[in-house]
Structure formats: structure tokens, C-alpha cells
Amino acid sequence: MRFGRSWIAAPAAFAVLLVGLAGPSRADHADPKAVEIIDKAVKALGGEEKLSQVQAATWSSDGKLIINGADNPFKTRVTFQGDDRMHLDFEGEFNGNSVKGTTVLNGDKAWRNINDNVQVLDADAIAREKRTLYLMTTPALPGRLKGEGYKATVDGEQKVDDKPAAVLKVVGPDGKDFRLFFDKESGLPVKLVAQVSGWRGEDFEQETLFTDYKDYGGVKRPGKVVSKRDGEPFAEQSSVDFKIEKDLPASTFEEPK
Numbered sequence: 001m002r003f004g005r006s007w008i009a010a011p012a013a014f015a016v017l018l019v020g021l022a023g024p025s026r027a028d029h030a031d032p033k034a035v036e037i038i039d040k041a042v043k044a045l046g047g048e049e050k051l052s053q054v055q056a057a058t059w060s061s062d063g064k065l066i067i068n069g070a071d072n073p074f075k076t077r078v079t080f081q082g083d084d085r086m087h088l089d090f091e092g093e094f095n096g097n098s099v100k101g102t103t104v105l106n107g108d109k110a111w112r113n114i115n116d117n118v119q120v121l122d123a124d125a126i127a128r129e130k131r132t133l134y135l136m137t138t139p140a141l142p143g144r145l146k147g148e149g150y151k152a153t154v155d156g157e158q159k160v161d162d163k164p165a166a167v168l169k170v171v172g173p174d175g176k177d178f179r180l181f182f183d184k185e186s187g188l189p190v191k192l193v194a195q196v197s198g199w200r201g202e203d204f205e206q207e208t209l210f211t212d213y214k215d216y217g218g219v220k221r222p223g224k225v226v227s228k229r230d231g232e233p234f235a236e237q238s239s240v241d242f243k244i245e246k247d248l249p250a251s252t253f254e255e256p257k
Contacts, residue, residue: 034145034152037166040187041142050218051141056081056245059221063237067094076237078136079245084108085253086133105129106253113256127174128197134172135196139180139189139210140221149173160190160209188213188220196229204229216242 042048058079064071074092086105093099101114110121110129121129138144145152145168155169158181165181172178178194189210196206212223223239 031153033154034168037154037168037182037187038142038145038152041182041189044187044220045140045142045189046219048143051143054141054219054244056248057243058245059242060240061237062240063225063235065092065094065235066233070095079248079252080133080137081245081248081253083134083137084130086129086136087252102256103129104253104256105133111255118256124201131172131174131176132196135178135192135194138170138172139192142180142182142189145170145180155179157184161211163190165190205231206234207231214239217244219244 042051045051056079058077060075060077062073062075064073066072072092072094074090076091077089079087084105084107086103088103090101090103091099099115101112103112104110105126108126110126112119112121112125138150144150150173151171152168155167157164158167159165160181160183164184166184168180168182170178170180176195178192180189181191181193182188183190191210192208194206196204198204206227206229208225208227210222210225213220214223219242221239221242225235225237226233227235
């Protein structure tokens with residue numbers, strides 16, 4: 001069975017919509033037209049004051065991975081802090097086989113534990129996890145796109161679910177780009193398109209749709225996320241809960257046991 005990186009990338013595809021970091025100050029190089037789109041999105045998602053409180057958070061989701069046309073149920077729980085710390089737990093069943101996994105990113109260190117088999121990740125894998133993290137956080141708090149490390153430019157308009165959407169092309173901290181779509185009327189992020197890597201390093205174009213936004217204490221996030229890889233159905237997820245974290249123990253981001 002081909003998992004690719006499905007046990008973590010699907011949660012990442014969902015989590016990308018869930019929560020962001022505190023928005024950085026506006027950079028002098030920011031495209032004014034892009035800033036207008038970004039500011040509207042920040043307001044739609046809860047406002048700068050509310051979103052700036054999200055320095056760390058935990059959320060859970062239920063969903064399914066579509067592998068070779070078959071639905072495979074899974075659950076995931078993600079905790080992040082800042083822009084270089086993430087703890088992701090995953091539990092699923094594939095062809096009757098249970099799979100449990102944990103991925104931890106802690107600065108320039110990272111580990112993956114699948115069914116009690118711990119692996120220390122190399123530099124390339126760590127770089128992929130850092131990209132996973134910023135793809136998780138950026139759509140939920142697009143204000144960071146105005147800061148250093150990002151370059152956002154307007155890339156026209158397209159329709160998403162038959163509604164007009166403004167498109168930003170964004171170059172991330174690693175020099176790789178992605179495209180983020182914002183509903184023209186509401187300002188909410190509705191779609192992300194990015195190149196992602198599979199567990200074995202294979203590349204995919206992943207398209208993620210964000211719908212059914214819900215309010216969690218003044219922070220809006222999509223209740224449903226559907227993603228495709230290279231045009232094929234890949235994952236569907238639904239939000240279960242969301243919590244802003246204040247004092248996470250250091251052990252959250254230690255090597256999983």
C-alpha cells in the first residue's frame with residue numbers, strides 16, 4: 001500500500017487552515033494591492049488584535065484519506081508554538097491495519113515515530129517539516145505575509161466554487177512559492193495550492209479547499225477541508241476542537257517515545 005507521506009501530509013493539508021502565528025509588522029517591500037487583500041482576510045478571520053493572541057495552539061480533526069479509491073478513517077491532533085515547533089499525532093486504519101504516528105519539529109531537530117519506531121529526521125526532512133508548518137499557519141493568519149521572509153504579489157482572480165476569489169502568489173521563507181485564494185466578498189481564505197513532498201521525497205501539487213467556517217472564541221477557521229493531489233481526491237477532514245495555548249511544557253516538543 002502506498003502511504004506516501006499520507007499519515008502526516010493529510011493532517012498538514014487540514015491543519016494549514018487552522019491557526020496562524022502572530023502577524024508580523026508590515027514590511028517595506030510589501031505589494032500595496034496584496035496588503036489590501038491580506039488586511040481584509042485578517043479582519044474576516046477575527047481581526048489583528050484577536051489573532052495576535054495565537055502564539056501557540058492545539059486542535060484536533062477527524063477525517064479520511066483516499067488511497068487507491070478506498071476511504072481510510074483517521075484522527076489527528078496538532079500542537080504548534082512559534083514558527084519552528086510542532087507536535088503532530090496521527091491515528092488511522094488502512095486495509096484493516098492500525099497505524100499510529102507522531103512527528104515532532106523542534107527548531108533544527110525533528111523526529112518521526114510510527115508504530116513505536118522512532119526515526120531522527122535528516123536536514124532535508126526537517127526542511128520539509130518547516131514548510132509543512134508554514135503552510136499550516138499562513139492561511140489562518142495571513143498577516144504574516146506582510147513580514148520578512150515572505151513576498152506576496154497579486155496574481156489575478158479565479159473562481160472557487162463559482163465565486164470570484166483574489167489570488168496571491170507567495171514566496172515563503174525557503175524560497176518556494178504557493179498560491180493562496182481569498183473570497184472576494186468575505187475576504188476569507190478559500191483555497192491553497194502548493195507543491196508538497198511525500199514521505200519518500202516524491203513531489204505532488206496539492207490543492208486544498210477551506211469551507212464551513214466556524215467561530216472559536218473570536219477566531220474563525222474552516223470546519224471542513226478537502227484536498228487533492230495531482231488532481232486526485234486525497235483527504236477530507238472536519239474540525240473537532242481548537243484551543244489557544246498559553247504555557248506549553250517543554251516536553252511537548254521533545255523526542256517522541
